[in-house]
Amino acid sequence: MKPLTNTELWQAALGEIELSISKANFITWFKNTAILSIKNGRVTLGVPNGFAKEWLENKYNIYILRALKNIQEDITTVSCVISSNQDRSFLSIKEPSVDAVLPPKKTIEYTEKRLHFNQETNLNPKYTFDKFIIGGSNELARAACYAVSQNVGRVYNPLFIYGGVGLGKTHLIQSVGNELLKSNPHLRIKYISSERFTSALIDSIKNRTIDDFKSEYQKIDLLIIDDIQFISGKEKTQEEFFHIFNSLYQKNKQIILTSDRPPKAIQILEERLLSRFEGGMIADISKPDLETRLAILQQKSAATNMKIDDDALEFIANNIKNNVRELEGALNRVSVSAQLTKKDLTLAYTKKILSDILSSGKRKGITHKHIFKVVSEFYEINQDDLIAKNRKKEVSRPRQITMFLMRSELQYSYPGIGDKLGGRDHTTALYAYEKISKEIETNEKLKEEIDQLRDQIYSLTG
Amino acid sequence: MKLICTQENFKKAIYNCERAVAKRNTLPILNNILFETEKGGLKLSATNLEIGISSQIGAKIEKEGKITVPARLISGLSNNLLNGDNLIIESDGDVLKIENKTNKTVIKGISAGDFPLIPFRKGDYLLELDGIEFKKAITKVLVAVAVNEARQELTGINIKLKAEGLFFAATDSFRLAEYEIKLKEKDINKEVYLPFIEKNESIIIPANTLIEFNRMIAEEDNFRVKIAVEDGQIFFEMDGIRLVSRLIEGKYPQYEYIMPKEYKTRIVGEKKFFQHAFKTAGLFSSGGSNEITLKIDAEAKAAFVYASGAETGENSTELKFDITGESQEVVFNVKYLLDGINIAATEQVAILLNSESTPVAIQEIDEKSGEVLNNFVYIAMPIKN
Numbered sequence: 001m002k003p004l005t006n007t008e009l010w011q012a013a014l015g016e017i018e019l020s021i022s023k024a025n026f027i028t029w030f031k032n033t034a035i036l037s038i039k040n041g042r043v044t045l046g047v048p049n050g051f052a053k054e055w056l057e058n059k060y061n062i063y064i065l066r067a068l069k070n071i072q073e074d075i076t077t078v079s080c081v082i083s084s085n086q087d088r089s090f091l092s093i094k095e096p097s098v099d100a101v102l103p104p105k106k107t108i109e110y111t112e113k114r115l116h117f118n119q120e121t122n123l124n125p126k127y128t129f130d131k132f133i134i135g136g137s138n139e140l141a142r143a144a145c146y147a148v149s150q151n152v153g154r155v156y157n158p159l160f161i162y163g164g165v166g167l168g169k170t171h172l173i174q175s176v177g178n179e180l181l182k183s184n185p186h187l188r189i190k191y192i193s194s195e196r197f198t199s200a201l202i203d204s205i206k207n208r209t210i211d212d213f214k215s216e217y218q219k220i221d222l223l224i225i226d227d228i229q230f231i232s233g234k235e236k237t238q239e240e241f242f243h244i245f246n247s248l249y250q251k252n253k254q255i256i257l258t259s260d261r262p263p264k265a266i267q268i269l270e271e272r273l274l275s276r277f278e279g280g281m282i283a284d285i286s287k288p289d290l291e292t293r294l295a296i297l298q299q300k301s302a303a304t305n306m307k308i309d310d311d312a313l314e315f316i317a318n319n320i321k322n323n324v325r326e327l328e329g330a331l332n333r334v335s336v337s338a339q340l341t342k343k344d345l346t347l348a349y350t351k352k353i354l355s356d357i358l359s360s361g362k363r364k365g366i367t368h369k370h371i372f373k374v375v376s377e378f379y380e381i382n383q384d385d386l387i388a389k390n391r392k393k394e395v396s397r398p399r400q401i402t403m404f405l406m407r408s409e410l411q412y413s414y415p416g417i418g419d420k421l422g423g424r425d426h427t428t429a430l431y432a433y434e435k436i437s438k439e440i441e442t443n444e445k446l447k448e449e450i451d452q453l454r455d456q457i458y459s460l461t462g
Numbered sequence: 463m464k465l466i467c468t469q470e471n472f473k474k475a476i477y478n479c480e481r482a483v484a485k486r487n488t489l490p491i492l493n494n495i496l497f498e499t500e501k502g503g504l505k506l507s508a509t510n511l512e513i514g515i516s517s518q519i520g521a522k523i524e525k526e527g528k529i530t531v532p533a534r535l536i537s538g539l540s541n542n543l544l545n546g547d548n549l550i551i552e553s554d555g556d557v558l559k560i561e562n563k564t565n566k567t568v569i570k571g572i573s574a575g576d577f578p579l580i581p582f583r584k585g586d587y588l589l590e591l592d593g594i595e596f597k598k599a600i601t602k603v604l605v606a607v608a609v610n611e612a613r614q615e616l617t618g619i620n621i622k623l624k625a626e627g628l629f630f631a632a633t634d635s636f637r638l639a640e641y642e643i644k645l646k647e648k649d650i651n652k653e654v655y656l657p658f659i660e661k662n663e664s665i666i667i668p669a670n671t672l673i674e675f676n677r678m679i680a681e682e683d684n685f686r687v688k689i690a691v692e693d694g695q696i697f698f699e700m701d702g703i704r705l706v707s708r709l710i711e712g713k714y715p716q717y718e719y720i721m722p723k724e725y726k727t728r729i730v731g732e733k734k735f736f737q738h739a740f741k742t743a744g745l746f747s748s749g750g751s752n753e754i755t756l757k758i759d760a761e762a763k764a765a766f767v768y769a770s771g772a773e774t775g776e777n778s779t780e781l782k783f784d785i786t787g788e789s790q791e792v793v794f795n796v797k798y799l800l801d802g803i804n805i806a807a808t809e810q811v812a813i814l815l816n817s818e819s820t821p822v823a824i825q826e827i828d829e830k831s832g833e834v835l836n837n838f839v840y841i842a843m844p845i846k847n
Contacts (some may be wrong), residue, residue, distance in 0.1 A: 025576070028489040028511070050581035051511045052696045058579055082693045373501050 006035040008069060016067040021060070031057050041076040043068060046083035053080040121181065122191040127174035133299060134151040136293025138168060141283040145172045148254060149179040152187075152222060158245075158255035158283035162262050163285030166325030172285070174223050176256060180222060191224040192218070198237045200231070205236075217244045222254045228277075229259040233268040235375065242273055249276075288324060293317040296324060297331055306335050308345035314348055330354055366457060368406050368420050375455045376403045378449075387422040400432035405453060407433045463497065463527025463553040465504055469543055469562065471519035472551075475506040476540040478517040478678050478703055483512035483533040495536055497558065498528035498553070500632045503702075504551070507531060508578055513671050514580035515678075518702040521551075530554040532572040539567060541660070557623045581706050583690040583697040589628075593700055597679045598670045599630045602641040602838055605801045607669040608634035615712035618666040623659040626649075631717060637798045637842035638717055639805065644837070658691070666714055667696055668708045670731070671707035678703055686735055721841065722821055725814035726791045727758055728834075729765055730827060731783030733811045736803045739779035743769040744796035746777040753845055754796045760789040770795070792818045793845045799824070802840035818844055 018026050018306050032048040045408050047053050068075045134142050141161050148159050161169050177189045204213035231237045248255055263277040294317040320327050335355045338345050376383040379398040386399050406412040414426035440447045481515030484492035496507040502523055507516035511627035539770040547562040560567040608616035687700040698705040745755040748771035763785055769801045802824035810827035814833050821841040825834050
């Protein structure tokens, strides 16, 4: 038998000691203890403070010795020394600084920010055009926004920007506001999310101040509404918005809207609103390409004076593709952990830090084939049956689950899913996805199965 | 256990111990104070496993023994007992009975067997200092200690141990205070102290420990305090009280390098006028950094303190004080400056400057000679422009 390491021995002994004393005593006295050395049957324990030393040496000596002896017979005595291992490793990270006294920071920025964070406009001053990185994916939207900011109300009215989460819609449209504010501080600008617009409207209805609400909005020179898709289905909001829209539009006041999808795709949007949205300029922002992502990272790291290797930046840009917010999050994450551990930001370090957030889906090179394999093995069916035209229950169910996983894990398009599964119609895939998503919420067993499948899929390439 | 003691002594011992009692701990007995008879007296002890305090008082012992009782209960009781009466204290199983002429109390306790053993020094003491002097040194620097700092070493007071003196220092990295106690022959236990300081240049004591220490010493108390350091722990002993605490491990910033050796400009004036000027300016200072400006005009022999805020307005005070050296214009966080002025104990105070980007010092002025006293320095950094 292999001799136990000190840690294993102490773990075993603690297990025994725990049985003979109360939980509270055990936690109080044995927390942060460890065997430091064993020599000729003499065990030296490291304990966190003088109280624990006194207590363990004088009161619990017998328990400790008995427990250790049961495991390793040759142990004769136990003594304690005070050592704060945990603390020390923590301290060694931070080098003692020579500058004991630093100048306190000026807080001008803070006060400026507060002034800008004007209640009236709601604009965040950090969003400006010069901080916006231009790439193929957002060129059009940026150009449109910039044109609007230079020539407000006369070109592209309304301006409708759409694109996925975290791609810079909010940045762009707030830049318009900030740019305008710079050249003409007296303009009345309002930035509001459609959700807040709705709740303000509801309040005004409740308090019978709806006329004030309307006239307030009709005085605005530039109205920016973020995430307009949320007014879908809210009839009264749409109606009021319609009136405000019309009145602003007639006076040549600028309106800027954003949404996560094009106007046509917003469900339950009144025809007259839809046609108005489409009457101006529609520009989309899509996912940034590699160069843009890299440029974003470079700008961000330069802005915070972060020292990071170029290949580390490239690694992040290569692996996080979907959205700018995630990109910045990843950069922050490596920067903070590098600061804490005082390590240089090299490629290897970056890889290590980001390994756990990169472990989902496509980024690990998982394809539909992996899913086919895992699903067919899990349900003990032939892989070919998944693709074949066969509607037996024992096959159709796994097939639906396959479709669901392809959609949820790999973001396949519905036609794509149908195509991969033997040329089925995209509605079949859509139906399967919706059916399984719905069922997961109520069917605990199915949820477990799906979770297991996911685990297996990811462990394949693990 | 059975004994008789005076109510005053009893109250003092409870007062000394109660603050060391654990606030929230997994071990219920740490909420209690230990009563035990020892060497013809009564000893009360309490600990939260960070610090331990025991306080011994004179008592007439009739029967030896020990017991623990909840600290909150016993301290509430002791605060409300009438003065000047003797107390008869007796333990019976797991209850403690306390009785004076008018009041009878029975408190449910826990047997003393599980009460932690409070460590006691094994070797000889290092130093034996005047209690009041020690307390003064702590008070002088305590204001600059960092609270809730991620850097643990800054939450303590650093004491540099030298053969000729002890240098107490505290900093929260924006300002720093240093106070020196000159060591006399009788203060040092030579055989122990001198070898000790060869290996240990300084120790860092948790500020909380020293706050407790200060609380236990009243201004009129006149006794000496013995100090020992062993095993990462520090032991204080004075007047029947023993206090033990862990020391903070880590390296204190080498602050000597940033202390200016000399100053170009000096302004000396009455402490209370400085206080008024800074406080009034502070009301108008802007933003979170409490900025005020100190302007010294060497030719006009005048100094001004002023502040303005976009939302508040403005305020300025002229200080007709004694100025030597060059003109200066420096921006400060008024809080840091005021803390330094407040802690100075002399009527006259000196503010010493070099430039708008180097530390400014506050020092005390000897009443008789008018010279700057060098045993206490408080420095703060100006705000960068």
